[in-house]
Amino acid sequence: MEEFKILSELAEERDGKGPQRADLDKCVHCGLCLNACPTYRELGLEMDSPRGRIYQMNQIAEGAPINDSYIRHIDLCLGCRACETACPSGVPYGRLIEAAREEILPRRKLSMKAARYQRWFFDKLLPSRPALQVAGAVLYFYQKSGLQKLARLTGAFKLLGSNLAKLEVLTPRAEIPFFYSKIGKTFPALGEKRFRVAFVAGCIANVTFARLNEATVRVLQRNGCEVVIPPAQGCCGALHLHTGMAEHAKALARNNVDAFVPEEFDAIVTNAAGCGSTLKEYGHLLAADYDYAEPAQRFSEKVQDVTEFLASVELNDQMGSLETIVTYQDSCHLAHGQRIKDAPRKILQSIPGLDYRELPQADICCGSAGIYNVVENQMSMEILRHKMELVKGTEAEIIATANPGCMLQLEAGVRMFGKDQRVLHVVQVLDEAYQNYMMALVRKKKLANATARRR
Ligand code: SF4
Ligand code: SF4
Structure with missing residues (x-):
């Protein structure tokens, strides 16, 4: 009891910063989020899984010092929130990781x-x-x-x-x-x-x-x-x-x-x-x-x-035909952050002529994650390489996604491991279908005028 008191006092010194107790306590350590986590899938280490990171946040919340090992495991998290979608207990992981990073920030040793x-x-x-x-x-x-x-x-x-x-x-x-x-x-x-x-x-x-x-x-x-x-x-x-x-x-x-x-x-x-x-x-x-x-x-x-x-x-629905194979990579902040998965697929599938192929593991992060691909380049590129292997299997000519950051990462993926696929936002694919419709109208009008002139 005495020890608990001391740890609580230490925890209070965190001035309300850092992961909050109510959020941490939602985790029942079931491990159902582990397979959804890209860093756990790559490294197979509990400490680089959502459950492991929450365990470490708990230790810090109870007064353990923030050390280099903790910072490293938190840094390696993509913040993709796939664990949040997988979690049956409603752990707000996005909020936890942002709070953990805010707490770490003043303790970072930067050159x-x-x-x-x-x-x-x-x-x-x-x-x-x-x-x-x-x-x-x-x-x-x-x-x-x-x-x-x-x-x-x-x-x-x-x-x-x-x-x-x-x-x-x-x-x-x-x-x-x-x-x-x-x-x-x-x-x-x-x-x-x-x-x-x-x-x-x-x-x-x-x-x-x-x-x-x-x-x-x-x-x-x-x-x-x-x-x-x-x-x-x-x-x-x-x-x-x-x-x-x-x-x-x-x-x-x-x-x-x-x-x-x-x-x-x-x-x-x-x-x-x-x-x-x-x-x-x-x-x-x-x-x-x-x-x-x-x-x-x-x-x-x-x-x-x-x-x-x-x-x-x-x-x-005034769209022209797009005779091309398209696959879709979920953007983590759309699929997991906002729980929107059907809307982009529904739009793509409504385009005439378009051959939509579902990408296996589309809701696993592409490794972009804000500036993660810059600060954790090695892990990011490993994740990207796996992603591009899966893209290859779909034979897609267009990789559609819904976030500029993911587009940049996937474009780099095409340059390094791809086959000249085009990377477009879902609205750009839809825009092309609308442009095709307008061009078909213009062609039809020109043809009608030419026929009228010949008569
Ligand atoms: S946010 Fe992504 S990388 Fe971080 S623990 Fe959750 S699933 Fe893993
Ligand atoms: S975050 Fe959710 S899914 Fe993962 S261990 Fe905790 S309760 Fe289970």
Whole structure:
């Protein structure tokens, strides 16, 4: 009893930070989540399984010191939340791992260089439009000037260090013109207006997924949506939250709650499952904030993933045929974070001509997991290699998914282990079907005009 008291006192010193007792106590240690866990499947180690990590969190909560071994096992977790879906006891694992990382953050031993880079990335780059535009322009020059091609051909990055070479393959493409020029604008519904929606354009996505954002707006317009892109929106804070920077994430959440007026829209739509998962949790994130708790909750209730929204409305079926084999890789933050698995499949299967092939173990993470593929590159690439072997078995020409981060990882997978498959977001596949329909209409009209002229 005495010992218990001492441990509880130690636990209280954690100032309410770290995994909470009520969440930890939900785990009954049954082990039903083990096979769903990519790191357990790779390493076969209990300490790298969800149950093992919860056991370690429990020890810390009872006063054990945070040591390097604990940090390593927590770092190796992808935060994919597959264990949360598999768990029959309702353990909120996503909340536990975020809290564990927040508690670890001040105790991390980072080199000056790494700390400076981390500060620049999270504080200066992600939340700043001008900084992202400059970084995007530099990246565009590197890629279009032929420097990237040259660096890859000569293996220049290998000379600078093997880690740099491994990371270079994950570099996203800068897409000119950036999507920033569309922010603040309203796009009318095509045909009868059925809905008014707000679109969340993201942060890096404005630079590296500008074409995906445009396709998303087009698809929404074709489905009777007036699409508003509120000007003051910014980074959602998902990456900050997953790294343990909860206070930064809260500041970014407040900015977005101010930027959108939920009552004005039928839905607040995002095409990034990772962002959507965090946007839907703003209510919880700001629950202790007197001024923002209630508006944040209203905001979260309006957030929908674009596939979730489209599957819930009567989908415009004026689609042209897409004669191609398509498979679908679940995005963890859609399948596990938001429990949405049917909507993207339903959309793909509604496209005429498309041969849909289910991917075995589609709901196991591809190894992307935010910046996991950068900071835990070796494990991430092992997981990706297995994923691409399964993709090969489907003979798919298109790998569809629902999150820009997963697209980057799968594109790297195609470059390293694939067979020239195209990697597209589900809405881009749907957009192609709509474009095909429009092109068929134009061709028909031209033919009719030519026939009329001949008569
Ligand atoms: S979040 Fe993913 S990697 Fe982490 S313990 Fe759960 S299943 Fe394993
Ligand atoms: S997290 Fe859930 S499934 Fe995994 S051991 Fe605990 S209770 Fe069982």
